[in-house]
Amino acid sequence: MDKDLLPNRKHTYWQRIKSERVLYLLLLPTLIFFILFRVLPIINMRLAFFQFRSRGNWPFVGLKYFRIIFSSPGFKQILGNTLIISFMKYILLFPAFVIFALMLNEVRSFRFRKYVQVVSYLPHFLSWVVIAGIWISSLSLAGGVNQIMAFFGRDAVDFMTDREKIRWILMICEAWRSMGWDSIIFYTAIIAISPTLYEAAEIDGANRMQIIRNIILPALVVPMITMFILNLGFFLNAGFDQVFNFSNQAVESTIDILDTYIYRIGIEGGQYSLATAVSLIKGVVGVVLVWSTHIFAKRVSGTGVWS
Amino acid sequence: MKKAKRLSAGQVVLGFFLLFITLTMLVPLLNILAKSFSSPLESPLMGGLTIFPKDVDFINYKIVFSHPILVPALINSIIITVVGTVVNIVLTTTAAYVLSRPKLTLKGPxxxxxxxxxxxxxxxxxxxxxxxxxxxxxxxxxxILVTAVNVYYLVIMMRYFEKVPLSIVEAATIDGASHLQMLFKIFYPLSKAGVATITMFYAVVRWNEYFRAGIYLTRKSTDTVLQVILRQFVVLGDTVSIIGQQNVFDYNVMARVDYDALKGATIIVAIIPILILYPFVLKFYAKDVFSGGIKE
Known part of the structure; x- marks a missing residue:
């Protein structure tokens, strides 16, 4: 058989790429960005197994830094704080986002609903520094919250330095900031429900609660799963920016999380290798969490996070 | 028997509850705004629930806009937001254009x-x-460069570009349009809402950035951005470096100002650009969310 009659796949593959070279040239700046600021840092993560030196080679030290981390009593406390705060924000608070969307949908007045939406979406766009500023001011001894408490005859509380309350404050603040914006995913799923379903339910004599339970909630299952998996991916983050701006010496021990620990030992303390080792643990666990829940959700419901 | 719209008890309770939630967002902001516009003699006595200024005074804003650290920080914030957003948009849209070409050989990898x-x-x-x-x-x-491309926004942009009809792209190719012409003459105009959306998102993130600025821009006190100063002043409560050691000793106008009201004014200055962008975010991104009505 004549060799030339067989299609030469490899040749055409490279020729196709060559014919697209202008496109790859356009993509080049973005690829350079990812190589410089994402791939190089990933290569730098080897620092977890090496001792840092600003000049010359980094000597290999094996698992030294991981041993230090796992044997330090502080790390257990920090990991515990991270898991507790994540649990409160991502699991305990989870129904609030769905309930907010349901409540919004029950409002009859178009103008009042729009007012609630415009106001409740706004905090999502404020910086964490600004949010902390607003909350510190509102929760201070002379702030609005204590003024309301005084009206009901309660003693003033210095909320921001109260170790018992600070985690709840973080959770409520998270709701305050994201309830509006993050419930959009559920609200759009509700308004996408076909009106014929409601008409049929009305003919059958269903009341509002039955409509919510049998028509609206089933439509929210898929967005709930998507949101839940995304939240799991953040589980070891627990919201660094919030904790970083809400923390103070009085409450640090109860809300110190992995990322604030990394910042403190890495950037403030200059212990680059130790901080990198914590980041490596965090990164690997995060990827495993997202990947496994993605596969699990895909098997259960046919919907994963990205495909 | 059909009754005209009468509010049921449930609707009233729901309305009050949602109103309460929105007030927890509005009242603190209006309170800060009111204090920042009040005279330093009145503002310390105003409670946390007052939303009207007393004895209107612009002293706090005069200090903010003439401050030796705050003014350079404000300028740096504006520069980083503008240049940074331009870098974001150029990289994100060109990459989205390339990756939304349906037959791109290396798209998968x-x-x-x-x-x-x-x-x-x-x-x-x-x-x-x-x-x-x-x-x-x-x-x-x-x-600017560390956060040059956000993969989420890149994917959003790709979704918009994928909606551009192939027939138009093919016609332009036959007419000999280059890729850049294609991007500027066809893809941007046909995906205005998409480009506007990611521009707003990027700009908001740029303006609100404080963490990286706080660790990378530390050489001189005038290198940093507004959010970093705000954090130092409002979150960490460092008034001395804002007021200035000498002013504290001299106990002059600067030292006699109400720090909380001055913090408030700084917060308001940091929020204003967000409030300017916010209607556009709602217009382009959340537009569909406002149209839904109750179905019964």
Whole structure:
């Protein structure tokens, strides 16, 4: 058989790429960005197994830094704080986002609903520094919250330095900031429900609660799963920016999380290798969490996070 | 028997509850605004629930806009927001254009690469060392370049570009349009809402950035951005470096100002650009969310 009659796949593959070279040239700046600021840092993560030196080679030290981390009593406390705060924000608070969307949908007045939406979406766009500023001011001894408490005859509380309350404050603040914006995913799923379903339910004599339970909630299952998996991916983050701006010496021990620990030992303390080792643990666990829940959700419901 | 719209008890309770939630967002902001516009003699006595200024005074804003640290920080914030957003848009839209071409040979591997980059966070110190290695420490380019492309926004942009009809693209190709002409003459005009949406998102993130500016722009006190100063002043309560040691000793106008009201004025200045962008965000991104009505 004549060799030339067989299609030469490899040749055409490279020729196709060559014919697209202008496109790859356009993509080049973005690829350079990812190589410089994402791939190089990933290569730098080897620092977890090496001792840092600003000049010359980094000597290999094996698992030294991981041993230090796992044997330090502080790390257990920090990991515990991270898991507790994540649990409160991502699991305990989870129904609030769905309930907010349901409540919004029950409002009859178009103008009042729009007012609630415009106001409740706004905090999502404020910086964490600004949010902390607003909350510190509102929760201070002379702030609005204590003024309301005084009206009901309660003693003033210095909320921001109260170790018992600070985690709840973080959770409520998270709701305050994201309830509006993050419930959009559920609200759009509700308004996408076909009106014929409601008409049929009305003919059958269903009341509002039955409509919510049998028509609206089933439509929210898929967005709930998507949101839940995304939240799991953040589980070891627990919201660094919030904790970083809400923390103070009085409450640090109860809300110190992995990322604030990394910042403190890495950037403030200059212990680059130790901080990198914590980041490596965090990164690997995060990827495993997202990947496994993605596969699990895909098997259960046919919907994963990205495909 | 059909009754005209009468509010049921449930509707009233729901209305009050939602009103309460929105008030927890509005009252603190209006309170800060009111205090910042009140005279330093009145503002310390105003409670946390007052929303009207007493004895209107612009002293706090005069201080903010003539302050030797706040003014350079404000200018740096504006520069980083504008240049940074332009860098974001140029990179994101060109990459989205390339990756939304349906027959691109290497699309698969490149997308896998991007998703891995999105999922795996190398962490703070490895990035910090790269910024050192590249000699970007203390330069505005550190903050601008480290967050040059956001994969989520890139994917949003790709979705918009994929909606551009292929027939138009093919007609333009036959007419000999270059890729850049294609991008400017066809893709941008046909995806205005998409480009506007990611521009708003990027600009908001740029303006609100405080963390990287706080660790990379530390050479001089005039290098940093507004959010970093705000954090130092409002969150960490460092009034001395804002008021100035000498002013405290002299106990002059600067030292006699109400610090809380001055903090308030700084917060308001940091919020204003967000309030300017916010209607556009709602117009382009959340437009569909406002149209839904109750179905019964």
């Amino acid at each position: 490149i997308m896998v690469f991007l998703i891995i980059m999105m999922l795996f966070d190398p962490g703070l110190v490895p990035e910090y060392i790269v910024v050192q290695q590249l000699g970007l420490m203390g330069s505005k380019w550190s903050v």
